[in-house]
Amino acid sequence: MKIDEIYNEYDKMFVSNKMPFIKCKTCGRNYYYPRTVCPFCGGSNIEIVSASGTGEIYSCTEFNHGFYGIIKFQEGFGAYMDIDGNSVSTGRKIRIKFKEIKGKVLPYASVD
């Protein structure tokens, strides 16, 4: 799989309100950031799958316009994204939602 194909597939899944991640068929581990080879074992036998869309806040920082941080997903991978909610703090459960920014659909974490 080429890097462009991964980005295209991610964009398509975002538009369908699905949270993608990459599953390595060699070592079985999961990761999020588009890479053509597995960061754990270096294997290139990978597939893009849809996540449950639930997880928890691993770390977060407050900015003047909101929160940003690392979400640890149920499937074991982590990803940086905007976090929305009234009580944002480490360990809080989240659910993925989607928003359109400048014509591009992107995921964000909403505190349950």
Ligand SMILES: [Zn+2]
């Ligand atoms: Zn691997």
